[in-house]
Amino acid sequence: MKKIQRQTVNIDFHQAKWNEPIIFELHQPGEVGVEVPQASEEVVSTVGDGVSTLPQHMKRASKPNLPEIGQARVLRHYVRLSQETLGSDFNVEIGQGTCTMKYIPKINELLIRNPKIMELHPLQDVSTVQGMLEIIHNMDLAMREISGMDAFSFQPSGGTQALFAMASIVRKYFEVKGEADQRNEIITTIFSHPSQAATAVVKGYKIITLHPDENGFPDIEKLKEVVSERTAGFVVANPEDTGIYNSKIKEFTKVVHDAGGICYYDQANANGLLGITRAKEAGFDMCFFNLHKTFAAPHMCGGPATGALGVTEELKPYLPGPIVEKNGDQYVLNDQLEHSIGKVRSFHGVAQTVLRSYAWIRALGPEGLKAVAETAVLNNNYLYSKVSKIRGASVPYVQGQRLEQVRYSWEQLERETGVTTEDVQRRMTDFGLHYWTSHHPYIVPQPFTLEPTESYSKADLDEYIYALEQISKEAYETPEVVKNAPQNSTIHQLIEADYLDDPTKWCISWRVYQEKVKGKEEITSYNC
Amino acid sequence: MSKKVHPYIPNMVSEVKQEMLDEIGVHSIKELYSCIPEELQFDGTMNIPKALNELELRRHIEGLLNKNSSTNEYLNFLGAGCWQHFVPAVCDEVNQRAEFLTAYAGEPYEDHGRFQALFEYQSLMAELVDMEVVNVPTFDWAQAAATSIRMASRITKRSKVLLANTVSPERKKIITNYGTPQLTFEDVNFNLDTGLMDLADLEEKLSSDVAAIYFENPSYLGFIESQGQEISNLAKKYGAIMIVGVDPISLGVLAPPSQYGADIVCGDLQPLGMHMNYSGGQAGFIATHNDPKFVNEYPSRLFGIIPTVKEGEYGFGDIAYDRTSFADRENGKESVGTQTALWGITAGVYLSLMGPNGIYDLGQAIMQNSQYAVMQLNKIKNIRGSRITSPFFKEFIIDFNDTGLTVEEINSQLLEHKIFGGKDLSKEFPQYGQSALYCVTEVHTKEDIDKLVSVLSKIVTK
Numbered sequence: 009m010k011k012i013q014r015q016t017v018n019i020d021f022h023q024a025k026w027n028e029p030i031i032f033e034l035h036q037p038g039e040v041g042v043e044v045p046q047a048s049e050e051v052v053s054t055v056g057d058g059v060s061t062l063p064q065h066m067k068r069a070s071k072p073n074l075p076e077i078g079q080a081r082v083l084r085h086y087v088r089l090s091q092e093t094l095g096s097d098f099n100v101e102i103g104q105g106t107c108t109m110k111y112i113p114k115i116n117e118l119l120i121r122n123p124k125i126m127e128l129h130p131l132q133d134v135s136t137v138q139g140m141l142e143i144i145h146n147m148d149l150a151m152r153e154i155s156g157m158d159a160f161s162f163q164p165s166g167g168t169q170a171l172f173a174m175a176s177i178v179r180k181y182f183e184v185k186g187e188a189d190q191r192n193e194i195i196t197t198i199f200s201h202p203s204q205a206a207t208a209v210v211k212g213y214k215i216i217t218l219h220p221d222e223n224g225f226p227d228i229e230k231l232k233e234v235v236s237e238r239t240a241g242f243v244v245a246n247p248e249d250t251g252i253y254n255s256k257i258k259e260f261t262k263v264v265h266d267a268g269g270i271c272y273y274d275q276a277n278a279n280g281l282l283g284i285t286r287a288k289e290a291g292f293d294m295c296f297f298n299l300h301k302t303f304a305a306p307h308m309c310g311g312p313a314t315g316a317l318g319v320t321e322e323l324k325p326y327l328p329g330p331i332v333e334k335n336g337d338q339y340v341l342n343d344q345l346e347h348s349i350g351k352v353r354s355f356h357g358v359a360q361t362v363l364r365s366y367a368w369i370r371a372l373g374p375e376g377l378k379a380v381a382e383t384a385v386l387n388n389n390y391l392y393s394k395v396s397k398i399r400g401a402s403v404p405y406v407q408g409q410r411l412e413q414v415r416y417s418w419e420q421l422e423r424e425t426g427v428t429t430e431d432v433q434r435r436m437t438d439f440g441l442h443y444w445t446s447h448h449p450y451i452v453p454q455p456f457t458l459e460p461t462e463s464y465s466k467a468d469l470d471e472y473i474y475a476l477e478q479i480s481k482e483a484y485e486t487p488e489v490v491k492n493a494p495q496n497s498t499i500h501q502l503i504e505a506d507y508l509d510d511p512t513k514w515c516i517s518w519r520v521y522q523e524k525v526k527g528k529e530e531i532t533s534y535n536c
Numbered sequence: 537m538s539k540k541v542h543p544y545i546p547n548m549v550s551e552v553k554q555e556m557l558d559e560i561g562v563h564s565i566k567e568l569y570s571c572i573p574e575e576l577q578f579d580g581t582m583n584i585p586k587a588l589n590e591l592e593l594r595r596h597i598e599g600l601l602n603k604n605s606s607t608n609e610y611l612n613f614l615g616a617g618c619w620q621h622f623v624p625a626v627c628d629e630v631n632q633r634a635e636f637l638t639a640y641a642g643e644p645y646e647d648h649g650r651f652q653a654l655f656e657y658q659s660l661m662a663e664l665v666d667m668e669v670v671n672v673p674t675f676d677w678a679q680a681a682a683t684s685i686r687m688a689s690r691i692t693k694r695s696k697v698l699l700a701n702t703v704s705p706e707r708k709k710i711i712t713n714y715g716t717p718q719l720t721f722e723d724v725n726f727n728l729d730t731g732l733m734d735l736a737d738l739e740e741k742l743s744s745d746v747a748a749i750y751f752e753n754p755s756y757l758g759f760i761e762s763q764g765q766e767i768s769n770l771a772k773k774y775g776a777i778m779i780v781g782v783d784p785i786s787l788g789v790l791a792p793p794s795q796y797g798a799d800i801v802c803g804d805l806q807p808l809g810m811h812m813n814y815s816g817g818q819a820g821f822i823a824t825h826n827d828p829k830f831v832n833e834y835p836s837r838l839f840g841i842i843p844t845v846k847e848g849e850y851g852f853g854d855i856a857y858d859r860t861s862f863a864d865r866e867n868g869k870e871s872v873g874t875q876t877a878l879w880g881i882t883a884g885v886y887l888s889l890m891g892p893n894g895i896y897d898l899g900q901a902i903m904q905n906s907q908y909a910v911m912q913l914n915k916i917k918n919i920r921g922s923r924i925t926s927p928f929f930k931e932f933i934i935d936f937n938d939t940g941l942t943v944e945e946i947n948s949q950l951l952e953h954k955i956f957g958g959k960d961l962s963k964e965f966p967q968y969g970q971s972a973l974y975c976v977t978e979v980h981t982k983e984d985i986d987k988l989v990s991v992l993s994k995i996v997t998k
Contacts, residue, residue: 061927097637137604206861210871284572309878310634312819353676354678376542420652497646500846508853517670
C-alpha cells in the first residue's frame, strides 16, 4: 500500500457543529425523561396524596414550564453540546495562562466514582469516614511539605474563596489584636489575579495596587512608600501573571512584617515551584494553592474546585473549621479553633477534588513533583524562545527570567496589521486550539498568556507554535482571514453590539428571549 | 525515579530535554531558576511518600476508601443542607464527559456547548423558580445567600440585615462572615411550636435602615413558612428587599417564593442531580427578575443568548460583563472566579429529564414518605414525630426529650444498627432540648422507614 502522508498539525480542523436547538425547543408533550421514584402503595394509602397538607396559597398553582423530552434525546442533546466544547483532554491546552491546564489523570476520575466517597454524607459519624479523613489528613501533610506551612484547610472551594478566607483571617487577626479599625489597607500588585483585590474589598479593605517597575518587577521602593500602620495585609502572586519571579520577595514580606502587616501568598502560579522554593522561606504567613490547577484536578467548566489554604502555626487558630486532625490512630474533626473565622463554605469543601489531588501527588512522589516544576519551566522557556521569534510578537519587560508562563504582546502585530489579540483568539479556534488574552486591565498591550505546564511534549508545543506562526503570517498577508475568524469553529462571529449590555435587548434566559423575540404564544403552560 | 520518564511528563526524555535546552540557550534547567535567590531555594527532599504506579495507587486509594461506610450500606436520615436524592444516570454520564470535565474558560466559539448548557441551566432554573434571571452557579447555598444579601445592600444602600432565627446556623456563619464588617445582622424570633416567623418582632425590627429580610422555605428545620406574602408586604412597607432561600427540589409542589413577593431567591443545587460527595456536590444559585437594578448587582457571570453573523445561528455571551471583578478588579461587584459550573450543567440535565410532571411527582413522593415517617414515629411512646406542627417538606424535628436519652446516645445506638440518625439539634437549637433533624426523601422505601421506627422504638423503650 502507498504510504499516506499526513500533516500532524491541525490545519484542516473543524469543530463539531450540531446546530442543536435550545432544550426547550425539544419539548414534545407526553414524553418522559426519567421515571421518578414513587411512594409505595401502602404509604399512599396511609398518608394520602401528601400535598393536601399544604395551605392552598403555598401550593404551586401551575407546573413549571420545563420541557418534556425522552431520555435518549436529552442525552443526545447534552452529548452534542459536550462535543461543541473544547476540553483540555483533546487540545493542546496551553493557551489559558495562569490556569495551569495540565493533564487530568483518568485513574483519578475512576477513583472518585467510588460510592465510598460519592455516597458519603458530610455529617456522618467520624467513625464511618475514617478513610476520607485519612485522605484529607495525608493531603494536609503533603501540602505542608510543599509550602512549609503548618496546617491546611480544604474548605475553600476555589481560589477566590481561599483569597476571601485569607482576607477574613487578616481581619480577624487584627480584631483579636484590637487593631482592626486602624489597619484598613491591603496592598496588592496589578499583575496579580483580580480576586485578590476584589475579595479584600468584600472584607472592608481599601486596596493599594503596586504597579511594576520598568523591568516588570513589583517595586520595593513603592512598597516602602505605601506601607504604614494602616497596612493590614500584603497579597501577591509570585511569579506574577507575567511569569516573572520577584527575587526580592523576602524583602517585600519583611517590609510588610516590620510595619505589622500579614503577608499572604496567592500560589495560583505554583507549577514551576514544587520542591524548588516555598512560601515559608519567602516569609509568608499564609498561602493557597488551586488544586484544580497545579494539582491536576479538572477545571469542570469552572468548578467545583478547591483552594487549599495553608497557614503558619500562629494563624492556625483562625482557620475555618472544622479541620481534620489525627488523634492517636483515629482521625477527628476539630471545630474548636480559638479564633476561627467561622466558615467560608458549607461542610468540608469539595472532597472529591482533594482525593484527586492526593492521588496525583502519590502518583508523582517527591522527585516526580520536582520534575513537574522543572519540566513546566523548561517547556515554558522553550515556548518563550520560539514564540518571541514570531513576527509581531514580543515579550515586554525584563528579557529571560520567566518561570512557568509568559505574558506576551501582539502590540507590533496590531500596529502593523490592525489584527488584535481578540482576532487572534478567534482564529486560534480554527486550529482546534484555545487561546486566552489576559485579565483586564491590559497593562501589557494586546496581551496573551501561555502556560505550557509539564503535560505537553515538544511536538505538542511545536503544534501550538505553528498555529501562532500561521496566524501571524495571515495577519500580514491576508488579515481579513483573521479578522473574520472563526471559520471552522462551532459558530460564526457573534454580533455583540448592544445584546450584551443593553437591558432592553439582553436575554439572560429562554423565557426572556421568548418574550422579547418570539412572542409569548410559544410558551406552554401546564395545569396541575 | 528522577531517571525514569513519568507518564504524565513526556519531556523528561533526556534527548528531547537537551534539544529544548539548546533552543533556549542554557545548559541546565537549574539555570532557568537563577532568578530565585539561593537562600529561597529548597535543597532538601520533601517528606512525601515515594511515587506509586497506577496499580499501586489504585490499591492504596481504594484501601483508604474501604475504611468508609457510605449511605449505600447504611440507612441514612441525615440532611441539614446536603441531601440524599435519586440521581438519574444521565446526569452522571453528562458530567463525566471529558469535554465538560476538562473545559474551563474557553470563548463562546470553541466552548459554544458549555455556554449553551449553562444558558439552558439558567433558563430551566428560571422556570422552576418562576423568575427571569438565574446566575452561573456560586459555591453553595450559604454563599448564594450571602451574595444575595450584599446585592440587596448595594441596591438599597442600607446595611442592616434581618435573618430569620430558623436559618441554618452553619449558613449563618458563612453569611455573617461574607457580610462582616460592612453589614450588621439581627435575628427575627420564631414560634417554637409552629416554626413561623414572629411578625410582630419582624415589624419591630424593620426600619428604613433595613436592606433585606432573609428567610428559608422550606426552612432549615423543615417546616413551611406560610406567611411569605405578609413578610413581603412588611418588607415593602419599609423599602427592604425580601430574599428567600429555597430547596429547589420542593418547587414542583411548593409555590415558588417569587409568587409571594420574593425579590431575590437563592438556594442549593445539590438535590438536582448531584451525589453528596461528602459535601462536594453543593452549588448555589441566585435568581431575580429581569430588572437592571438587580441584574447589575450580580457578581456572577450571566450568559445570554445573542445572534451571530450567520442567520439562524445561536450564540452566547457574557451579559453586562463590566460589572464583574474580572473586568474591574476591586471596583467590580464582589468577586467572581471558579465556582461550580459543572453542577449547573448537571442541574440543567436533571430538570430536562424531570420535566414539569417529574418534578411534581418527586415533590409529592417526598411529602408522602416523610409524612408516613412522622406518622409511624408518633406511634412510639415518648417520641414526638414532628416537634413543629406546621406542614413540612422532607425534613422534620424528632423530639426525644421524654425518652431520657440524649440524641448522641440514640444516634450511637442507631449506628450499631447501620442507621445514620438525624442531625443532633441540641447545640444549634437548645430551645428544642434533645431533638434531631431527620430527612426522608424519595430514596427511602416504606421498609427503610419501618426499620428506623422499629429500631428507634427498641432503643427508647429499653
